[in-house]
Amino acid sequence: MKLHLVDRSSLNDSSFTVKTNKYPNFLKLWHFHPELELVYVAKSNGTRFIGDNIEKFQKGELFLIGENLPHMMLNDDRYFEPNSKLMAEAVVVHFKKEFLGNDFFLTPEMKHISKLFERAKLGIRFREIDNSIINQLTKLENQTPFEKTLGFLNILNSLSNYKNYDLLSSQGYIDSFNHLDNEHMAKAYAYIYKNFTATIYLKDVADVINMNPASFSRFFKRVNRKTFSRFLNEVRIGYSCKLMIENQLDITSICFESGFNNISNFNRQFKSIKEMSPTEYIKYHRKS
Template identity: 60%
Template structure:
């Protein structure tokens, strides 16, 4: 599945775009763009692909996708039937983090929205969204200027406060596209991302961080709430997902190219993290 970079830039008279989409089916393209995207599914069903997350979708779904996070909404086969009278409808809002200026969301008053944008790097599915909020999002297609901007800011604020949500793409997958730049962890991340395809151990990374092995293990688990080995396996499986979706290699080649040293361990770790086998994953992306 080839990944496409799409142009979602807003028009000259607006700092963000609001588009109502109504077609026989959604765009069948695995794509990404520098803009974040807020989506409300109004009609249609199918399978949603966001990073390495694969789930069924339906009407009323509210999703926020981070910048350059690959995604696709693939309608059920019946939507592609020449005799089908079904319609796929959705509202999509595209905006850049700096659409109101480079430092706007760094101000104290905007910290909740800034954290929302950071979470969106993995894609967010909002659960049990108030119907009034959904109507407010949909109404953005009918307002302009200052009122439109203030209503959108209020939408982001309310979504930032919404407690019932689920992150979609795994950390490992996201980090194959975006290099994390955490302050004190720069050297650790740099070493992991440079060497994850090779045999590396926590003691190797501990040496780079000038820590003894046991102290590093405690530090890493405290920061990430998981062991270094689990994190490394997520990075490798995330990279494997990227290769499998792009159909560049078969399972055996992907196993070794993503840093695993044998097929059985690769299959075991892949299923543990993705809840399906690599073969099943390929089959889902071959549509």
């Protein structure tokens, strides 16, 4: 399954979007986008993929997914049966961290929300969320633009002070680059996410952003605090974990499907990143 860049740049009539999605199942699309995403699962269950974190989800859960963090909500098989009458419903807010201006959340009164955005780069699951927050969220879609903006700010304020949460993904999925490098790194990430299942050389990515390979290598390590090869392997291993949870391929097939060209290197990289072997990982998640 390919990773897709979702482009919402044509949505110019609003600084952020609120939508209630009601479908027989959530879209089976592993994707990323420059907007942050706040998701409340009103109905449905299945497996969620946020970066390299793969866990079950159920109704009533609330997540905040950071910018450019790959993710997918995959419903259980029974949602795809021909005669299934099950429904998947979620309230979704998409917004950029600058949706009220470049400096709005840098003011002293708003810095706590800016810190929330930073934490969201790993993906956040809020536990035992207050009903008052959910009620505010579900009402947003039908409010006037002004009321909607104030309501959403109230929600962000509440979530920024909420203490019962989990950070989900690993460091390999953080897009922690400084603002001057955003454009270059966005192009580099997009190329990696699109082509990681094939053979990728550092020079290939360097060419995309018109940089010398040696300079790009130093640049990438400075921005991501890890080498290009380590980052690429983390993306591939994260994808292999998704395939293992789906339980549709054997380990050898998953190795090649994820972009590795031999099983020994796959096993070595998997253990280095996940601190367990692929077989141990499968047993762990089947037990869970």
